[in-house]
Amino acid sequence: MKKDVVIIGGGIAGLTTAKFLAEEGVDFILVEEHTDFFQKACGEGIIPKIGKYDFFEDLYESKIGIEREIDETIVHTRYGDLILPFHFVTTNKKLVEQELFKQVKKKGGEVLMGSKVRSIEGDPPTILPQGIKAKVVVGTDGVRSVVRKWMGINEPSLGFAVEGRAEKIPFDTCRVEVGKDVIPYGYAWFFPKREEWNIGIGAFEKGYKRYFSRKFDSFRRRFPEVKKWRGAFLPLSKPTKTYGKRSILVGDAASQIISSIGAGNTTSAICGKIAAEVLIKFARRDFREMDLSLYEKRWKAELGKLFSLANSLARLFFVIYGLSEYLSIKFLKRMIEKYA
Numbered sequence: 001m002k003k004d005v006v007i008i009g010g011g012i013a014g015l016t017t018a019k020f021l022a023e024e025g026v027d028f029i030l031v032e033e034h035t036d037f038f039q040k041a042c043g044e045g046i047i048p049k050i051g052k053y054d055f056f057e058d059l060y061e062s063k064i065g066i067e068r069e070i071d072e073t074i075v076h077t078r079y080g081d082l083i084l085p086f087h088f089v090t091t092n093k094k095l096v097e098q099e100l101f102k103q104v105k106k107k108g109g110e111v112l113m114g115s116k117v118r119s120i121e122g123d124p125p126t127i128l129p130q131g132i133k134a135k136v137v138v139g140t141d142g143v144r145s146v147v148r149k150w151m152g153i154n155e156p157s158l159g160f161a162v163e164g165r166a167e168k169i170p171f172d173t174c175r176v177e178v179g180k181d182v183i184p185y186g187y188a189w190f191f192p193k194r195e196e197w198n199i200g201i202g203a204f205e206k207g208y209k210r211y212f213s214r215k216f217d218s219f220r221r222r223f224p225e226v227k228k229w230r231g232a233f234l235p236l237s238k239p240t241k242t243y244g245k246r247s248i249l250v251g252d253a254a255s256q257i258i259s260s261i262g263a264g265n266t267t268s269a270i271c272g273k274i275a276a277e278v279l280i281k282f283a284r285r286d287f288r289e290m291d292l293s294l295y296e297k298r299w300k301a302e303l304g305k306l307f308s309l310a311n312s313l314a315r316l317f318f319v320i321y322g323l324s325e326y327l328s329i330k331f332l333k334r335m336i337e338k339y340a
């Protein structure tokens with residue numbers, strides 16, 4: 001089979017890219033390894049506005065799956081609680097991804113579910129074992145991307161997090177817990193949904209390698225009613241290089257995440273839309289004289305500063321944390337006052 005564009009991975013990045021390509025009638029196929037959506041752990045929080053984009057109006061174009069609007073989060077520390085006045089939305093992410101999939105299908109996009117890509121070979125590239133030849137490959141295959149590996153780009157530095165669903169929680173507001181009694185170099189979250197809570201704990205590389213199993217054990221014991229915990233890696237560094245001669249990376253595959261807080265849903269969707277716009281432009285010229293560096297220029301212009309600032313703040317926070325937890329909380333308070 002021959003396709004102009006092959007998108008590998010049907011998460012929020014891949015589905016958003018697919019939806020905008022489908023709208024313009026670009027010849028593509030999206031290949032997803034699972035037979036259903038939302039198979040990877042996530043806190044299900046979505047930041048509705050980043051830069052000029054409104055997630056629900058410009059990217060997702062639906063309200064399906066919205067659970068709760070959050071305006072304030074309590075940041076619990078051993079030196080007292082801080083209030084984070086930050087607007088985000090909790091969602092049922094499975095419904096969000098299913099709805100995006102419906103939009104892709106409705107606009108005539110082709111999706112192959114339950115088909116894992118194992119490798120990519122040749123020039124022009126062939127996706128294996130599916131045997132699909134592509135003019136462009138879009139890697140939206142998450143943190144352990146096979147596309148990124150094929151492009152010869154190094155893995156970003158990783159964090160690790162675990163989430164579960166709880167019906168009852170001993171608090172009644174959205175909450176984050178920070179500090180070494182919770183997990184060094186990380187945090188725990190308690191996000192209220194309509195009838196349950198998405199709760200979890202995660203840490204940057206320094207934290208998960210040394211402390212995760214012990215700290216997760218204590219966390220799990222606090223919530224014995226949670227039946228199922230799901231863990232996943234997430235990229236927690238600045239974005240990687242995101243283009244090659246015939247390939248681009250979008251979302252977690254490219255580390256397009258606000259790494260200080262591990263939020264990648266909205267940024268992945270924004271970069272998916274930008275990727276689609278760039279591909280549509282080249283599709284109109286039948287991919288002749290294609291220069292995919294345009295994609296990187298475009299997302300850097302929109303989100304480059306945000307990614308860099310988030311990464312620098314996280315690094316600085318952890319340097320201070322290494323010296324004194326007390327000072328790191330004072331720093332966090334200042335950052336909340338300045339940026340939230």
Ligand SMILES: Cc1cc2nc3c(=O)[nH]c(=O)nc-3n(C[C@H](O)[C@H](O)[C@H](O)COP(=O)(O)OP(=O)(O)OC[C@H]3O[C@@H](n4cnc5c(N)ncnc54)[C@H](O)[C@@H]3O)c2cc1C
Pocket residue numbers: 008009010011012013014031032033034038039040041042043044045046047115116117118140141142143145146161162163200202231232233234250251252253257262263264265266268
């Ligand atoms: C525990 C946890 C909590 C988080 N909480 C939040 C949060 O509350 N808010 C937020 O904004 N962000 C959060 N994030 C980050 C967010 O989940 C990601 O940034 C976002 O999901 C990235 O979307 P994506 O489409 O790039 O990748 P993914 O969601 O990982 O999707 C990749 C897709 O590719 C498929 N795939 C992978 N390899 C292959 C292959 N070889 N062949 C075919 N298909 C393949 C996968 O099955 C998957 O469907 C969290 C992350 C974790 C781990």
